Amino acid sequence: MLTIGQLAAHAGVTVRAVRHYHHCGLLAEPERDSSGYRRYDAAAVVDLIRIRTMADAGVPLARIDELLHAGQEEFAEAVAAIDDDLRARIRDLIRQRRRMAELVGGERLFLPAEVVAVLERLRSLGVSERTVRVERDMWIMMAAQSPELLPELVAVKNASFDDAELMRLYVACDEAFDWDPRDPRLARLAADMKAWAARRQEHEDVGPGTRALLDSHLTASSPAWERLMSLVAAP
Amino acid sequence: MLTIGQLAAHAGVTVRAVRHYHHCGLLAEPERDSSGYRRYDAAAVVDLIRIRTMADAGVPLARIDELLHAGQEEFAEAVAAIDDDLRARIRDLIRQRRRMAELVGGERLFLPAEVVAVLERLRSLGVSERTVRVERDMWIMMAAQSPELLPELVAVKNASFDDAELMRLYVACDEAFDWDPRDPRLARLAADMKAWAARRQEHEDVGPGTRALLDSHLTASSPAWERLMSLVAAP
DNA sequence: TGCAACCCTGACGCAGCGTCAAGGTCAAGC
């Protein structure tokens, strides 16, 4: 007769695992000796090895018992289902590895390369890092909400670099970042922005929900910008 | 200002996940409004998206915060470590799939093909199914305990099929399975077995622990066999 | 007789949330 430790050793599992199998009804509880110790025979070793064999193959414990008593056909069916599950999990892990591989270096971390390039162009314009960060955040939000629009948005943005007046405004806004919200120069800037907006042609844009989100991010970044936006929005 | 539901929607996660991230300190708790509702700004959306991006790539939640604030170098290092982990998990799953594939059909389930062949030879000897099952269990135990010895053991077993006297004894033992333990024929059989054992040459065997296990399995299967074994063991 | 090495039950921990339970709040339509 074997103790639980010997049984476990014979089957190559831990004592805790054996008790766990008892707990969930997978392995029958054996007789106890006078002091309450479990006592096993060789048949228990065989049962335990069979359980481990299935578990090692990835069969969920909850299904092992059912499978051990299943006929050829249902067995094959169940094995196929479990194998499908394993395949799916492998696929997921491989996808994760691909994403992992994309996580390299600075902003590239959370943005596609094309957007990183846009941010680089902004920097080369002489725009401050803090404004670049705000812009980056907006791209992160846009990429998350309308990934299908992203190429178009990037194209429009890139085209806008050729608009000298817009670039002048952009740099001016950058400078205005930490002006006092009551600074009189803001009114002038706002007027220029309205004039520019009046001339530009309409093009693709993110949805209204995303637009509101982006606007709220802008206004929250700088009190001066908040004032600026309310001035621009005013009739 | 956003509610938790709106925040979650913007980032493409569930409300429960957001609360979970708060709980484990991954996402900062925002201000509450007068009725206790959480109120978020756009920056929270960005934070949440960054968290999801890492989580989707397989970074454990517990490490995301540390990684978000890590420098280039440590970041790359950590990413490599996590990637290793992913690789290991994929390897394990693939191994499981291989084992899964081996789980097809009857006894093959838990035994290598060579052992299944041995059992087939036993059956063709006219040995009863119940004895074959006992033999199969012993092979299961041997395969689990000394897999490296298995080829040798199988070879010895296969060779033994050419020993006519041994085969006679084997079939006789099979018939003796449910004799009364006091049956006088057992003494005769035991004597023949001892005579055979005296003549056979020593060869590789499983360890003493496994041998005891196998013996206990034999004696437990049939009272007649138990008697037989004690007769054989007696001087 | 003492000590190490076993055995017992019971319970928490882990990862990442899903899913009730049992409420309070808000916006809209009647």
Add this chain to the structure above:
DNA sequence: GCTTGACCTTGACGCTGCGTCAGGGTTGCA
């Protein structure tokens, strides 16, 4: 003003497969 449904709140259990204490009793050997 009242109801209704969609949100929000905290709290707690569930899932998988055990690992790992805690707080005991038992056994076997020097």
